[in-house]
Amino acid sequence: MKKIMTNELVSPRRLQWLHEKRVEEADNLTRYVYNQCNMIGGGLVNVRLASQHYAGNVIRRHLHYSNRLVFNARHFGKGREDGGPGFEEVEHIDAIFTVLRYLFAFSISDFVPCLRGLDLDGHKKGLKKATKLIMKYHNPLIEDRIQQWKNGKRTHEEDLLDDIMIATMDNPSNAFEWRLAEMLNQSETLRKATEELDSVVGKKRYVQESDIPKLNYLKTCIREVFRLHPIDDVNPIHLSMEDTFVSNYLIPKDSHVMLMRQEIGQNPRIWEESLKFKPERHLQKNNDNNVFKNLSLNDPSLKLFMFSAGRRVCPGIILGSKMTIMLFARMLHGFEWRVPPNETTIDLSESERGTTKAKPLVAHAMPRLPAEVYQIS
Numbered sequence: 083m084k085k086i087m088t089n090e091l092v093s094p095r096r097l098q099w100l101h102e103k104r105v106e107e108a109d110n111l112t113r114y115v116y117n118q119c120n121m122i123g124g125g126l127v128n129v130r131l132a133s134q135h136y137a138g139n140v141i142r143r144h145l146h147y148s149n150r151l152v153f154n155a156r157h158f159g160k161g162r163e164d165g166g167p168g169f170e171e172v173e174h175i176d177a178i179f180t181v182l183r184y185l186f187a188f189s190i191s192d193f194v195p196c197l198r199g200l201d202l203d204g205h206k207k208g209l210k211k212a213t214k215l216i217m218k219y220h221n222p223l224i225e226d227r228i229q230q231w232k233n234g235k236r237t238h239e240e241d242l243l244d245d246i247m248i249a250t251m252d253n254p255s256n257a258f259e260w261r262l263a264e265m266l267n268q269s270e271t272l273r274k275a276t277e278e279l280d281s282v283v284g285k286k287r288y289v290q291e292s293d294i295p296k297l298n299y300l301k302t303c304i305r306e307v308f309r310l311h312p313i314d315d316v317n318p319i320h321l322s323m324e325d326t327f328v329s330n331y332l333i334p335k336d337s338h339v340m341l342m343r344q345e346i347g348q349n350p351r352i353w354e355e356s357l358k359f360k361p362e363r364h365l366q367k368n369n370d371n372n373v374f375k376n377l378s379l380n381d382p383s384l385k386l387f388m389f390s391a392g393r394r395v396c397p398g399i400i401l402g403s404k405m406t407i408m409l410f411a412r413m414l415h416g417f418e419w420r421v422p423p424n425e426t427t428i429d430l431s432e433s434e435r436g437t438t439k440a441k442p443l444v445a446h447a448m449p450r451l452p453a454e455v456y457q458i459s
């Protein structure tokens with residue numbers, strides 16, 4: 083599956099070919115937020131909703147246009163005039179995030195299988211309900227593909243839909259929501275990121291993927307969010323197939339290996355002032371002590387547990403990086419963000435037994451580019 087994915091969905095050639103589709107989705111996101119700003123009494127934007135739907139639409143587009151994969155629609159249902167998600171899209175994405183919550187949740191029956199039938203923590207019931215909803219949307223597409231096999235139009239099975247949708251949507255949206263929340267309470271980093279965007283892009287056009295190599299401060303901010311707020315504390319559990327040594331530790335065959343991402347990111351033995359939001363710590367110098375030209379989000383040394391490493395490394399590093407950086411860049415370059423009028427600071431509590439933000443972030447947005455720039459899309 084990973085091979086098909088690497089060759090078909092996220093190969094450099096495919097990503098280049100799908101560039102236009104990603105731009106359309108970035109424009110769509112910007113138009114949606116712009117329309118929210120212009121609503122009466124408005125400017126209030128549900129950042130979680132906007133970011134999750136941007137990520138969902140980008141990946142649906144990639145699946146749709148990658149012709150050997152299943153998906154024939156950017157939207158489920160009609161979508162909305164203002165570029166926002168329709169009822170069906172909200173239902174679909176909510177169900178995917180519910181599955182993700184259960185995927186990462188601790189369940190006693192994973193370790194004591196004889197308890198599975200009792201469903202003591204209710205995970206099985208919740209997961210069944212969410213899966214049923216996802217299937218409501220995915221099955222017609224899969225049925226359509228089966229018909230194509232029967233008609234002889236297709237000859238092999240490559241339905242990667244569920245895995246990819248689930249693997250893709252959570253990280254970029256969670257990072258942006260946290261980043262904006264932190265930044266609204268700590269406006270100096272916001273000012274610096276916006277200044278960088280203005281100096282690289284100016285104010286006469288939208289920021290584009292071609293600007294990414296020059297947006298190093300923005301990328302340090304993203305790395306810092308992933309360090310402090312990974313989408314979930316526990317990386318998907320790995321099982322050792324044989325006795326093995328990692329950094330002088332013996333990992334016996336059949337062990338469940340659980341890596342705690344937040345513990346790695348916040349480890350004071352690795353990071354100075356580890357709980358502080360300090361994007362500058364990621365700026366890399368080259369031999370002449372100049373700032374490294376094109377900082378990457380990936381860190382194979384695993385001091386920053388973003389895409390993992392080794393055999394199970396995330397196959398979507400390039401696409402995931404592009405999606406995340408563009409989400410941040412469009413939102414910060416296109417809009418001035420403030421704490422909602424009736425609040426003084428943003429509540430940064432984490433969800434119970436999780437690392438996502440407890441309350442969805444709602445923030446006040448104002449357009450900061452000339453009106454004609456927003457009319458182009």
Ligand code: HEM
Nearest residue numbers: 249250253254318388389390394395396397398401402406
């Ligand atoms: C910022 C965005 C993303 C981040 C931070 C991220 C991070 C990760 C991490 C930490 C893993 C677990 C690796 C392990 O088990 O050790 C993973 C797995 C995976 N990711 Fe991503 N990912 C991102 C975007 C994407 C995208 C865009 C795709 C697809 C196009 C994708 C597809 C997958 C798949 C299929 C796996 C499972 C790989 C396996 O089990 O061998 N990811 N990702």
